[in-house]
Amino acid sequence: MVAAAQSPAPVFVLNSLDGNVSVIDPLTWTETKRIPTGKEPHHLYLTPDEKSVIVANAASDSLTFIDPRTAKIQRTVSGILDPYQLRFSPDMKWFVTAANRLNHVDIYRWDGLNATLAKRIKTGKTPSHLWIDSKSSTVWVSIQDSDELMAIDLGTQAVKSVTPVGKMPADVFGTPDDKLLLVGLTASDGVEVYDISGAQPRLVKKLPTGKGAHAFRALGDRKHALVSNRVANTISQIDYTSLQVVAEFPGPSGPDCMEVTADGKLILLASRWAKKLTVVDIATRKVIKQVPVGKSPHGVWTLDHAPRQ
Secondary structure (H helix, E strand, O other): OOOOOOOOOOEEEEEOOOOEEEEEEOOOOEEEEEEEOOOOEEEEEEOOOOOOEEEEEHHHOEEEEEOOOOOOEEEEEEOOOOOOEEEEOOOOOEEEEEEOOOOEEEEEEEOOOOEEEEEEEEOOOOEEEEEEOOOOOEEEEEEOOOOEEEEEEOOOOEEEEEEEOOOOEEEEEEOOOOOEEEEEEOOOOEEEEEEOOOOOOEEEEEEEOOOOEEEEEEOOOOOEEEEEEOOOOEEEEEEOOOOEEEEEEEOOOOEEEEEEEOOOOEEEEEEOOOOEEEEEEOOOOEEEEEEEOOOOEEEEEEOOEOOOO
């Protein structure tokens, strides 16, 4: 007897102003339920082992762990101070949070179950997004209102460098070879590209994408990344070998975080001002569906995703 095919994993959309997560059925494109979280959740993160989707509840100083296939709450972890943005190292030995309101980055040791604070590092004004290299050695932090990029050594928890960048840096994205870092400039019209292979980051290109360049997502082919342009209401596809914009997609109503489906056919986009999940067909470059969700949708994640690099 042939076993029935496993149904697709749900899509999770974080509703920042409602304090909950919309669970979307990717077959019917309908919301099946909402999962309550803490106050002011801003970002979601799928752990590298893909066993949990974590919601960072900034105003509740907590994390909500959700099963990425059953959409059931696994547990809540308290005592994580102002977790605005979050990231695990690929080897899952380190867990890092950016305290957006409190101007610090927390580095935790992770034993597979518990986070133990290793060091709290003061930053400039408004640490925003995080990226950790493939070797699990360095975390890169955008400092939004100080217009800086900070690098921290995970093993020693020492600050390696602080580099001036363009206006209001938001998301950061590293290429698979750890040589380049892309920085989205929300108060500008594009992305700055830095060579991070040396002791100090070196600006190699300013790449126009659209006003309000904000959040990245890998297309999954190890050649391209997407960036959402929040003011321009577009999504740009960046070839990070040639450092050129090679395609543009619609990104209606304040595009923010994105996901790319495992088959590489769809972009799932949080349209923050419209309270909708927008589905974009990559081949036709057209919006094919919008799903109503909660207020100020932010993070979008699913277990059935394209490769992260």
